[in-house]
Amino acid sequence: MTDQGRPYAGASREERKSARREQIVAAGISLFGTMGYRTTTVGAICEAAGLNKRYFYESFATLEDLLCEVYGRVIAELRASVLAGGGDDPATVLRGFMTGFLSWAQANPVKARVHLFEVLGVSARIDELYRFQGRVIGDELASRLSATIPGPDLTAGQQRVLGNVLVGAGLQMVVDWVISEYQPPRDELLEEMDATLGWVLAAGLAALG
Amino acid sequence: MTDQGRPYAGASREERKSARREQIVAAGISLFGTMGYRTTTVGAICEAAGLNKRYFYESFATLEDLLCEVYGRVIAELRASVLAGGGDDPATVLRGFMTGFLSWAQANPVKARVHLFEVLGVSARIDELYRFQGRVIGDELASRLSATIPGPDLTAGQQRVLGNVLVGAGLQMVVDWVISEYQPPRDELLEEMDATLGWVLAAGLAALG
DNA sequence: GCAAACTGGTACGACTTCGTACCAGAAAGG
DNA sequence: CCTTTCTGGTACGAAGTCGTACCAGTTTGC
Incomplete structure (x- = not known):
């Protein structure tokens, strides 16, 4: 059966998701503010945040969001x-x-x-x-x-x-x-x-x- | 031999090129000012100007130009x-x-x-x-x-x-x-x-x- | 007329990004 | 220890645009 969420690395599912979202936001501020919004891609955000692309879409539908x-x-x-x-x-x-x-x-x-x-x-x-x-x-x-x-x-x-x-x-x-x-x-x-x-x-x- | 330019439709090579350029600029004002710059493409500009894509690059290297x-x-x-x-x-x-x-x-x-x-x-x-x-x-x-x-x-x-x-x-x-x-x-x-x-x-x- | 240049339409490969899927390894629970 | 979930890396098809090339038809100069 699929667990509805399990602790991992000492944090609950929601905590991990929230932490990933914060990492993405931080990467967004940094990249938007340095290389510029128009030249920033979803891939670059995830690379800077150290996360898989999948986790971007976990928290945001588009780069504009x-x-x-x-x-x-x-x-x-x-x-x-x-x-x-x-x-x-x-x-x-x-x-x-x-x-x-x-x-x-x-x-x-x-x-x-x-x-x-x-x-x-x-x-x-x-x-x-x-x-x-x-x-x-x-x-x-x-x-x-x-x-x-x-x-x-x-x-x-x-x-x-x-x-x-x-x-x-x-x-x-x-x-x-x-x-x-x-x-x-x-x-x-x-x-x-x-x-x-x-x-x-x-x-x-x-x-x- | 390649003619260095010949009258066509009653206009010299330079006149035709200049007229095409003006058509492109007019199409640019119209499209940039209505659909917006970011959603405008070279193809759309040429379509609005009634010109072949080739003629865009005759006068401009990029859309930003x-x-x-x-x-x-x-x-x-x-x-x-x-x-x-x-x-x-x-x-x-x-x-x-x-x-x-x-x-x-x-x-x-x-x-x-x-x-x-x-x-x-x-x-x-x-x-x-x-x-x-x-x-x-x-x-x-x-x-x-x-x-x-x-x-x-x-x-x-x-x-x-x-x-x-x-x-x-x-x-x-x-x-x-x-x-x-x-x-x-x-x-x-x-x-x-x-x-x-x-x-x-x-x-x-x-x-x- | 006839050859050469010009024109507009269509087609094509290259490139980039998107959004998703797969896969091997790490971490947790029993 | 062994199964299950989670994670990060890689891969892949879809879509859109770019920039160029080809091609049939028209206009001009000779």
Whole structure:
């Protein structure tokens, strides 16, 4: 008779399966983030994970499914990082956001490559996940900013615009920074951003007044 | 003896070759912008162009080469559109940029899909072209903005930051707008952006003062 | 007209990846 | 110790695309 699962190497069937899945996910992050998603094959994943191809299909139906799982973990970590900072005034909230983003990208270059480059344009499913998470982060940021300002609240449409502006601007800057091999150093770039924000506010003030 | 080229159907060898190349480029824009780059094959391109596969390789070595040519034309058109507006004050420059971007995206949905979605993450070569053009547009915009402000000029680093912010924010908003199937209508969205900018300036003023 | 070049359609081998199957050896239970 | 399950390595057919070659029919120059 077929046993429904038997301990092996000191672990139950479910434990072994779960451990194999984790090995595959780890190999996915590593390969997607170094050689790139498009050039990674199921065979390469299994080789890196030290597992038979059969075990890939035990946990994932397609390579894209693995990318979804990998990206879900990457974006969760990034979201935690950019939203970690608090702050009672707008400048602190903004700086916390960009500090978290830059620090995360520099501390996790492989995962950063997955988020900033490899997931782009892979499939409609991944694209939707990508943009959904961007909107969540943008909404949260805009809402926090709005809360630090005594004046009138933003309308829903304005909050969406502000969220898009913040996320889009942040992404573009981090991408540029990563491509420039993390130059200038993080704190220097943060100061440049502060100075630029000051310049913009002064310019806007001059134009309004 | 082998003729080095003979008129055919009223056109010289070079004219015919050039016409075929144009047919292929047109088919490339159409297919890349509808079915997507990743699912487009050389065979599909030639079928859409009404040409033999042999003629593809007459003008392009790989499908990626065709994408480079296609994207070069798309980005040139977009650049002309977003930089068309003039303006002597910051708000006019910004509004001209976003108006040009939104109008172009709505008037050329197929090309917009190529720029906003399909070229992403295809290859290092395309990525570099994409980001180079983004930097060119951002620099030009930041420089124009700087010129409308009486105060001190931006440093090179600050101009880069501002350019990244503008291009990143603009891209994110257009992507969001296209995904939302061009809702709300263009002029409504532009007014929301104006209102949001006003809110930000007021908030910044309150925080500074 | 007639030969030579051009054109579009079809066909073909090479290559890669996928997804599954087989098979010999290791680990656990009785 | 011996049977059964599990594991990793290898092998294999299916499918899709690439890039080229062949071939019949058309257009041109002479």
